[in-house]
Amino acid sequence: MQEDLAALQARFGAHYPRWLLGILMVGSMAMVLASTSINVALPAIMLDFAIGRPMAQWLSTGFLAAMTAGLLLAAWAQARFGARRTAQLGLLLFIITSVLALVSQSAWQLIFLRIVQGVCAGIIQPLATVLIFRVFAEGGRGMALGVYGLGVMVAPTLGPTIGGYLVDHFGWAAVFWLPLPMCVLALIGAQWLLPSQREKSTPFLDVWAFALLGVALFASLGALAEAQRFNWYELRVWLPGLLGLAAFTGFFVRSKRSLKPLLPLRLWRHAGFRSASWVALTLGVGLYGSTYLIPLYLQTVEGYSAGRAGLLLLPTGILMGAASFFGGWLSDRLSAAVLLIGGLLVFALSSAGLGWIGPGASFVELCFWACVGRVGLGLLLPALSTGSLDILSAEELAQGAGAITFVRQLGGAFGVNLLTFFLEWRHRHEGADRAAEALAFQQSFWLMGAVFALTVLAAWGMRRNRS
Template sequence: MRDDLQTLQQRFGARYPQWLLALLMVGSMAMVLASTSINVALPAIMQDFAIGLPLVHWLSTGFLAAMTVGLLLAAWAHSRFGARRTAQFGLLLFIISSLLALVAEATWQLIALRIAQGLCAGIVQPIAMVLIFRVFADGGRGTALGIYGLGVMLAPSLGPGVGGYLVDHFGWAAIFWMPLPMCLVALLAGQWLLPSVRERTTPRFDSWAFACLSVALFAALGFLAQAQRFALTDPSVWLPGFLALVAGVLFVLRSRRAAQPLLPLTLWQHAGFRSASWVALTLGLGLYGSTYLIPLYLQTVEGFSAGRAGLLLLPAGLLMGMASFLGGWLSDRLTAAMLLSGGLLVFALSAAGLAWVGQGASFLVLCFWACVGRIGLGILLPALSTGSLDILTADELAQGAGAITFVRQLGGAFGVNLLTFFLEWRHSAEGGDQLAQLLAFKQSFWLMAGVFAVTVLAAWGVKSSK
């Protein structure tokens, strides 16, 4: 039996939208927990598997890259199979991947399973926004989006704290079973609450473009990872780089000729959208790069436990949610360029603060600078959405929203990779000892501060109707 939203509303009554919203929040929060909580477990994984940063960072960047690719699959899968089947397949594959990770014996197995998890997250998460827009079409959409957004923002705040506590007491494997209860609830409840109807006309999926883009992304990440370990003339370095270049060119050529491109490149003909994309790349770098770098710094340099490192990020995440609400309110009163510039500069100040404080700084001082950065990111998120879409036509809005999210995730995947590359390079250049590690982290924070400060130039190119 195929259930559409109207049928489900009649079956469950007036409270159906609230039940559906709760389900969507639980599923999305499980995916976000998985993406952020891994960072507090990296030192423990490095110790157990006797590996270094050039390899362990794949647990973070592999997830983000696969999630980025999965975003492009989401709309087609939703249309072709319906929300229920798409979400349940993604959740089931995520659960299986998590259980297999508990018995993984090699690093490559963990990395492969994290990539599978990221793909599931990329496919499942966009379904929530589509269903919220549809089920709250008669009113209350803004409130529903606010509640959903707050829940999704709480997940990366709670993830490192809860995950760090579990890592301290049960080991790194706890990171993989932590989201499972939420996934099971979403999987079972979805059987009753999610619509199963499919679209009558499913847009053609460009599998060739999808394959080219996937190869380009992972080959480029592989090139950066191998360049940390070997010379550029080594085949294990230049071959992935060459493959990424060829696949990227083929993807662009395919997208230009396609009637319904996987990623509409025509959007970047708008100067304002190009500027917004630079901001989105930087936002991804800051959002995921800082979540990766700060716990690692706290554990390897400051000697924090995983639980204490995660606890430091908890108030920062809560402030990010509050700042996002403030940013949304300000978006109706100030131009996108002003808000984007302000958010970028606030985060740059935070990164500079973390670079400036000396080793042995108090918990409160480190927490303060982390909170400042999250306030900047909270201001950026709604301003980027309004600023990037304000310049597009009505027909381009849906494509633009997906494209800017894709670019932001891309910034996260490559940002973490590039920060790891820079961190390892500076650690080696400074002598390779404990002092060199401290200096390398400080220089990495300075690098983030510089990137955010420079991106202000792009932010002023984002025009809006205000």
């Protein structure tokens, strides 16, 4: 028997919305833990499997790229299977791949499992926002979203910290069983608390568009990864690059002609939404790129253990959560453009600071500049949501929110890949020794700061582009 939200509320009473919010937070936090805790384990994985950064970065970019594609399947999966079954199938597959990762014999096996986990995360996470909007329709939605957002922000704070400690004591495999207790709890809770109702008419799923998007993402990322080791004119570099370009072209052409596209391109007819998309792309680069670069820098150049690197990131997450709440409060009082410009400049200052202090800096100095960056990101998150969606009509809000999230995740996937490419290039160019490694990291931080500073132009455009 299918149960909808009304039936579940009648069964569990007035406390049902809070219980549902709790189980949604647990499931989402497990996905975020998996996406961020891997970064403190990368040096140990590189050592164990004798691989370099070009291959190791796939553990991060593969997950993010698959999650980006998975986001576009979420609405279809929920309608086709119902929220309960969608969440349970995604969590069960996530648990199975986590267990298989513990017995992986090669780096490519581990990368493949991370890609599968990324698809699961992409499908599961959007369910939370949809259900919160529906169950808190009569009031308390803002507070519920705030509590949910705070919980999700705690996960990237705790992930590297707990993950680093576990890696030091139990090896890199610990980051794969770290989210498992939360996954099991969410899997069991979903059976009682998530609605099982399906839509009578399942939305159209453009399988060809999804396939083209998958090929485009992984072929393009593959070309950039191979270019870190080989010359651009070699077949193994330019062929996947050409394939990725062709697949992206095919995806956009099909999306433009489709009546029900996976990605509604008509949203970008708004000049303000185009500007917001540039900011979202840069936000993804900073959010995931810094989470990738900082732990790697601390362990590779500064000689930190995984646990100490994770400990340095603990206050950064706390400040990011506080800044996000403050940014949400300011969003009701200041224009989105002002907040976006402020957040971009604060993060640019942080990146410049990390590049300027150089190797040998104290724990406090490094932590300070990392915290400054998280304050900037915290200001950006709510301002981007309000600034991008205020431009759209009421009928376009749901699609606009999904599109901005898609662009942000896309920025994260390609940002990590491009930063790794730049890091490897500068390392070789500066002499490929230990001093060159430190200098390459400094230049990578400067590059990230320059990208954020340039994106101020797009944020400024949102001030006047409102149609």
